[in-house]
Amino acid sequence: MKIIKEYLDSLFLTVPITPETKKAKEDLLAIMEDHYHELIAEGKSEHEAIGAVISEFGSIDEILAELELEQEEEYESYDDVESVTLDEAFDFWAVTRRFAFELSLGILLLALSMASIMFIGFSEIFAFLGLFGFAILVAVGIGFIISGSMKYVREKRKLDDRPLARDVHKEAFFQLENYDKSFRMGLSLGIGLCVLSIPTLFFFASIVYSAELGVSTFFATGGVGAFLIIYTSIVRNGFKKMTNGQYFVSDEDHPGPRATKHSYGAAAPLMITMRKFYWPLVFLFYLFWSNLTGWESSWIIFVVAGIFYSLVSETFKRHK
Known part of the structure; x- marks a missing residue:
C-alpha cells in the first residue's frame, strides 16, 4: 500500500497545491486502494495487485484532463539537459x-x-x-x-x-x-x-x-x-x-541546482549558499570558541548547528 501512495505522490510532483488538487489526490488514492483490495479478494498476490493498480491508471496528464485540472509549468526549462531515459x-x-x-x-x-x-x-x-x-x-x-x-x-x-x-x-x-x-x-x-x-x-x-x-x-x-x-x-x-522527486540526486546531502530549485523554489540560492559556506563557518567558529572557552563542551556547537540547519531546510522546503 505504501508503494501506491508513493507512486501517486510522484505523479503529483508538478501539480500546484490547491484545495481541488488535494481533494483529487485523496480521491484517487481511495480509488486505487479500493481497486487494490478488490484484486486481493480475487486471489491476486500483493505484487500483482499493486502492479495492476499502477498500470491501469494513466499518466498524470490524462488524470488531470479527466479531473479538469492543470499541471503547473516546470520550474525551469529542460532545454539544456536531457531527461534520464x-x-x-x-x-x-x-x-x-x-x-x-x-x-x-x-x-x-x-x-x-x-x-x-x-x-x-x-x-x-x-x-x-x-x-x-x-x-x-x-x-x-x-x-x-x-x-x-x-x-x-x-x-x-x-x-x-x-x-x-x-x-x-x-x-x-x-x-x-x-x-x-x-x-x-x-x-x-x-x-x-x-x-x-x-x-x-x-x-x-x-x-x-x-x-x-x-x-x-x-x-x-x-x-x-x-x-x-x-x-x-x-x-x-x-x-x-528513481522514485524520489522529479530529479535524480546523486548525493542526498548535496543535491544539484535543478533539484534544489525544485525543492526550495525562490529560496534555492539561499540553500545553495548555505551548503557551500555554512559548515566551514561552523567549524571555524568551533575552533575559535574552543580556544576561547575550552574544548570540554564546545562540541555542542555542532549539535546546535545541525538543528538550526535542519530547521532552515524544512522552513524553506516546498511541500507537495
Whole structure:
C-alpha cells in the first residue's frame, strides 16, 4: 500500500497545491486502494495487485484532463539537459547491483580475513596460512570495494541533477515493488546471522573451549550477515533513487541546482549558499570558541548547528 501512495505522490510532483488538487489526490488514492483490495479478494498476490493498480491508471496528464485540472509549468526549462531515459535507468540499476555485490563481497572478505588470522595460534602451518590468508583477503577485499565504488560514482555523476522521465518513475516503482520481498528476506536473514554470531562466539569459547575458533566463527557469520544486509539495501536504494522527486540526486546531502530549485523554489540560492559556506563557518567558529572557552563542551556547537540547519531546510522546503 505504501508503494501506491508513493507512486501517486510522484505523479503529483508538478501539480500546484490547491484545495481541488488535494481533494483529487485523496480521491484517487481511495480509488486505487479500493481497486487494490478488490484484486486481493480475487486471489491476486500483493505484487500483482499493486502492479495492476499502477498500470491501469494513466499518466498524470490524462488524470488531470479527466479531473479538469492543470499541471503547473516546470520550474525551469529542460532545454539544456536531457531527461534520464529508461535505458539509462536500467544501466544504472545494473551498475548498482554490481556495486552492491562488490562492496558487500569486499566487506565479507575483510571479515573473513579477521577470521583467518585467528588461526595463527594453533601451529606454525596454521600461522603461515592465517597470515597469508589475511593478506590476500584484505588485498582482494579492498580491491573490490574501490573498484565497485569508482564505477558506481561515475554512473551517478552521469545522471546527477537531470530530470526523470515519467516512464522511468513508473518502472522504478514496479522494480521497487518487485524487489521488496527479496529485500525483506535478505535483510531479515542478514540481521539474524549478525545476531547469531554473538551466541556462536560464546558457544565455541565456553563449550568447546576455543576462543580463537569462536572469534573466527563470529567474524565469518557476521560477515555473511553484513553481506546480505548491505547488498539488498543498496539494490533497493538504487530503485528508490528513481522514485524520489522529479530529479535524480546523486548525493542526498548535496543535491544539484535543478533539484534544489525544485525543492526550495525562490529560496534555492539561499540553500545553495548555505551548503557551500555554512559548515566551514561552523567549524571555524568551533575552533575559535574552543580556544576561547575550552574544548570540554564546545562540541555542542555542532549539535546546535545541525538543528538550526535542519530547521532552515524544512522552513524553506516546498511541500507537495
